[in-house]
Amino acid sequence: MSRRLLALGFWGGLAVLGVLTGRPGVQADDLEQRTLVIVSGDRRQAVQVEVARRPADRARGLMERERLPAGAGMLFVYPREQPATGAFWMFNTRIPLSIAFIDTRGVIRAIRRMVPCDSERPADCPRYPAGVPFRMALEVNVGFFARHGITVGDRLLPASLP
Numbered sequence: 001m002s003r004r005l006l007a008l009g010f011w012g013g014l015a016v017l018g019v020l021t022g023r024p025g026v027q028a029d030d031l032e033q034r035t036l037v038i039v040s041g042d043r044r045q046a047v048q049v050e051v052a053r054r055p056a057d058r059a060r061g062l063m064e065r066e067r068l069p070a071g072a073g074m075l076f077v078y079p080r081e082q083p084a085t086g087a088f089w090m091f092n093t094r095i096p097l098s099i100a101f102i103d104t105r106g107v108i109r110a111i112r113r114m115v116p117c118d119s120e121r122p123a124d125c126p127r128y129p130a131g132v133p134f135r136m137a138l139e140v141n142v143g144f145f146a147r148h149g150i151t152v153g154d155r156l157l158p159a160s161l162p
C-alpha cells in the first residue's frame with residue numbers, strides 16, 4: 001500500500017510523528033481548492049493549490065500522480081506547529097518537487113528540492129527534513145520557486161491563507 005511519511009528524525013530508532021496511509025479512491029476533487037498568493041518583494045505570484053488538512057490527505061499527498069499542472073501545488077496544513085525535524089519523503093511520488101516550509105504567520109522559512117524515489121522499499125527513500133519549525137508545507141513542481149524569484153523570507157498573502 002502507498003504510504004507518505006512525516007517523521008521526526010530517522011525512520012529507524014527515533015520517534016515517528018506519523019506513518020499515514022492514504023484513503024483509497026481519494027481524488028484531487030475531494031480536497032479544498034484555493035488560490036494562494038505569494039508576496040516576493042513587490043511581486044505577487046498566484047498558486048492554485050489543493051489543501052490537505054486531514055491526516056489521510058496529507059499522507060497521500062501527490063503520490064501516484066504523473067504530472068502537476070504549471071502554477072499548481074498542494075498545501076499541507078497541520079493543526080499545530082511541526083518541529084524542525086519534521087520531514088517529507090518521496091515514496092511513490094513520480095513528480096520532482098520543490099517544497100517550502102511555512103511558519104504560522106505565512107512566512108517561508110525553508111525551501112528544499114525533492115527527487116522521486118523509485119525504490120519499492122520505503123526505507124530506501126531519502127527524507128527531506130524541514131530544518132525549521134513549520135505549520136504548512138507547499139509542494140510545487142521543481143524549480144517553481146526559483147523561476148518566480150521566491151525565496152526564504154517571502155510570505156503568503158494573509159487573505160489567501162487557509
